[in-house]
Amino acid sequence: MSASRATGPVMLEVLRNRFQAIADEMASLVLRAGHTVFVKETSDFGAVLVSVDGEVVCAPMNTGVALMVGVPCDVAIRRSLALGVGPGDVFISNDVWDTGGMATHLPDIYVWRPIFHGGRVVCYAWAFVHSSDVGGIVPGSIAPSSAEIYQEGLRIPVAKLFRRGVLNEELLALIRANCRIPDQNWGDIKAMISGLARAERRVGELIARYGIETVRSGIADVLDYAERQAREEFARIPDGTYVFWDYLEGDSGGGRAIRLKVRMTVEQGSVTLDFADTDPQTRQSYNLPSHSRRGHWQFVFSLVGFLRSVRGGIAYNSGLARPVAVEVPRGTVLNPEPGVAVGNRSATQIRLVDVIMGALAQACPGIVPAAGAGQGSIFLLRVPDFETGQSKVSVIQPLCGGSGGRPMKDGIDGIDFAIGFLRNIPVEAIEADMPVRIRRYRLRADSSGAGRYRGGAGLEIEMQVLAPEATVTSRAMDRYRFRPWGRLGGRAGARGYTVLNPGTPGERDIGKIDVLHLGYGDVLRIGTPGGGGYGDPLERAAAAVLADVRRGILSRARAARDYGVVVTGDLHVDAAATEARRTALRAAGHPVADFDFGPEREAYERLWSDALVTALNRALESHPPRMRTLLRERVCELIDGEAASGRAAGGVDLAGLLDRVLSAVGHVPQTAAAPGTR
Numbered sequence: 001m002s003a004s005r006a007t008g009p010v011m012l013e014v015l016r017n018r019f020q021a022i023a024d025e026m027a028s029l030v031l032r033a034g035h036t037v038f039v040k041e042t043s044d045f046g047a048v049l050v051s052v053d054g055e056v057v058c059a060p061m062n063t064g065v066a067l068m069v070g071v072p073c074d075v076a077i078r079r080s081l082a083l084g085v086g087p088g089d090v091f092i093s094n095d096v097w098d099t100g101g102m103a104t105h106l107p108d109i110y111v112w113r114p115i116f117h118g119g120r121v122v123c124y125a126w127a128f129v130h131s132s133d134v135g136g137i138v139p140g141s142i143a144p145s146s147a148e149i150y151q152e153g154l155r156i157p158v159a160k161l162f163r164r165g166v167l168n169e170e171l172l173a174l175i176r177a178n179c180r181i182p183d184q185n186w187g188d189i190k191a192m193i194s195g196l197a198r199a200e201r202r203v204g205e206l207i208a209r210y211g212i213e214t215v216r217s218g219i220a221d222v223l224d225y226a227e228r229q230a231r232e233e234f235a236r237i238p239d240g241t242y243v244f245w246d247y248l249e250g251d252s253g254g255g256r257a258i259r260l261k262v263r264m265t266v267e268q269g270s271v272t273l274d275f276a277d278t279d280p281q282t283r284q285s286y287n288l289p290s291h292s293r294r295g296h297w298q299f300v301f302s303l304v305g306f307l308r309s310v311r312g313g314i315a316y317n318s319g320l321a322r323p324v325a326v327e328v329p330r331g332t333v334l335n336p337e338p339g340v341a342v343g344n345r346s347a348t349q350i351r352l353v354d355v356i357m358g359a360l361a362q363a364c365p366g367i368v369p370a371a372g373a374g375q376g377s378i379f380l381l382r383v384p385d386f387e388t389g390q391s392k393v394s395v396i397q398p399l400c401g402g403s404g405g406r407p408m409k410d411g412i413d414g415i416d417f418a419i420g421f422l423r424n425i426p427v428e429a430i431e432a433d434m435p436v437r438i439r440r441y442r443l444r445a446d447s448s449g450a451g452r453y454r455g456g457a458g459l460e461i462e463m464q465v466l467a468p469e470a471t472v473t474s475r476a477m478d479r480y481r482f483r484p485w486g487r488l489g490g491r492a493g494a495r496g497y498t499v500l501n502p503g504t505p506g507e508r509d510i511g512k513i514d515v516l517h518l519g520y521g522d523v524l525r526i527g528t529p530g531g532g533g534y535g536d537p538l539e540r541a542a543a544a545v546l547a548d549v550r551r552g553i554l555s556r557a558r559a560a561r562d563y564g565v566v567v568t569g570d571l572h573v574d575a576a577a578t579e580a581r582r583t584a585l586r587a588a589g590h591p592v593a594d595f596d597f598g599p600e601r602e603a604y605e606r607l608w609s610d611a612l613v614t615a616l617n618r619a620l621e622s623h624p625p626r627m628r629t630l631l632r633e634r635v636c637e638l639i640d641g642e643a644a645s646g647r648a649a650g651g652v653d654l655a656g657l658l659d660r661v662l663s664a665v666g667h668v669p670q671t672a673a674a675p676g677t678r
């Protein structure tokens with residue numbers, strides 16, 4: 001943070017709002033000009049202004065994703081400068097490793113343009129879209145079971161798409177040749193380029209009105225302004241260290257539960273997020289390549305949401321991320337080595353929200369809600385286009401679930417705070433775009449975690465295929481095993497499910513989808529998790545319980561079981577029976593716990609305790625990251641086997657099991673770096 005500001009308070013507010021308006025206009029243009037459903041309906045894109053140092057100066061708050069604050073653009077800028085930067089240049093990349101934590105999986109295609117004045121770069125206009133397909137082993141490019149990044153599509157290192165305003169036709173041809181929907185992808189890229197051009201024009205008008213020095217100092221000062229505001233709010237959190245962990249289920253593609261554990265230290269307005277005890281990188285595509293960047297957007301999203309909640313009107317830029325240090329050892333799932341699969345990292349990012357909010361809930365118990373559904377699965381379909389011989393690929397829906405119950409009101413039905421910027425797609429648009437029939441799309445009954453303020457209800461969608469063949473992928477499905485946790489007496493929410501051909505002799509519960517092949521007439525029904533509840537369910541107003549029953553999102557049986565509210569057949573509250581029922585439930589003494597994780601997690605941790613997982617991870621630190629993955633898999637299989645046979649009842653001989661695995665795999669090299677090196 002600079003020692004002093006050149007911009008007065010009035011001009012600072014003027015410029016902050018003018019910058020914000022430019023970002024909003026960029027985003028609106030991309031939304032209206034985009035070609036894919038995922039851009040023009042779901043709004044998975046972003047448009048921002050970026051400082052010459054690579055920090056986000058402004059980002060839209062109501063159009064596109066709400067994840068741009070903290071995106072590190074400095075490495076991409078250095079790569080741009082190495083290629084030469086001039087007026088009319090437009091750069092492009094989706095490369096996870098070449099951009100140093102900006103792009104975190106290949107479908108996110110970024111473009112940016114330097115904005116000049118007087119021969120010097122003033123700032124950059126920047127945008128990205130999540131492409132519905134960038135090639136790879138499956139339609140949509142993302143499968144949880146992918147084992148290396150080379151299976152996940154085309155990698156575009158930082159390159160010039162336009163040089164002095166002239167299109168690089170060879171690069172464009174390469175991009176088009178390596179995806180299933182070249183025309184739609186090029187349409188989305190052109191929409192972004194139009195947004196960049198509009199931003200350049202608006203920044204020029206701003207300079208013409210206020211002068212170049214005012215704009216330059218304003219860019220620096222609005223970042224400092226946001227930082228000061230963030231530090232003021234973080235200073236209100238009691239100093240201390242708060243520890244929390246949760247699980248990414250990780251079982252799509254044959255994996256196992258992945259523990260994300262944070263030690264959040266708050267001290268005099270600064271926050272440190274230490275993930276030293278998080279699990280090693282995985283063989284599946286859940287790895288999140290953060291490069292352990294300070295204030296990285298994947299880690300600060302929860303904290304930025306917290307800041308915006310407690311301080312309305314706070315400046316919205318990467319200054320909010322400056323007080324947040326991130327410490328992640330190399331070789332972990334949150335800072336993997338190059339080459340691993342990363343496509344499904346959104347599942348990891350969503351679970352990170354729960355982990356950080358769980359730590360924050362201990363520091364601010366009266367502010368933080370219960371856990372939301374914890375998934376933002378993108379339900380995608382590919383069908384053959386028999387006229388062209390190619391494929392049609394489109395998103396059917398982003399499958400979210402309910403948010404967690406809040407300290408003052410219920411959770412939101414059908415959407416989770418962690419992924420709330422994604423918009424649902426109208427059924428009419430889906431059926432016009434793809435050969436399917438949406439037979440059901442509604443809120444899911446009995447999915448909300450009970451509480452004084454219940455969790456938001458999950459969703460239920462049922463799709464019938466009307467093409468001879470189809471391929472379905474649905475990345476980031478989660479909370480099928482471990483429930484979204486409840487808070488301060490609130491109960492955990494319901495888990496997700498997937499059923500093929502429900503109500504027929506061929507009905508099958510198929511769990512999470514990796515890659516699913518369907519035929520004409522097949523029906524797929526998916527139910528998403530509900531949010532956890534907040535507060536004692538017996539304190540919920542009987543009228544609110546009745547309203548949920550009348551809306552069809554709570555059954556009469558669950559109303560009596562969870563809330564002690566007896567609803568009659570004609571949908572009225574039986575006051576006397578309700579009083580008696582609640583008195584009996586209170587006498588039974590259901591504990592009011594800080595967190596209710598559900599019976600499944602409690603059963604899992606009877607074997608896989610915090611101490612055992614931590615000891616295993618520490619025992620593997622001296623081995624190279626990819627070997628850690630292999631060794632961990634083998635040791636976990638042995639521990640599970642001993643538990644199943646009853647031999648683990650007296651405790652786990654971790655050292656002995658690791659020696660057995662090392663003997664079985666042969667010579668294992670040790671890392672040259674010290675354990676925990678970042």
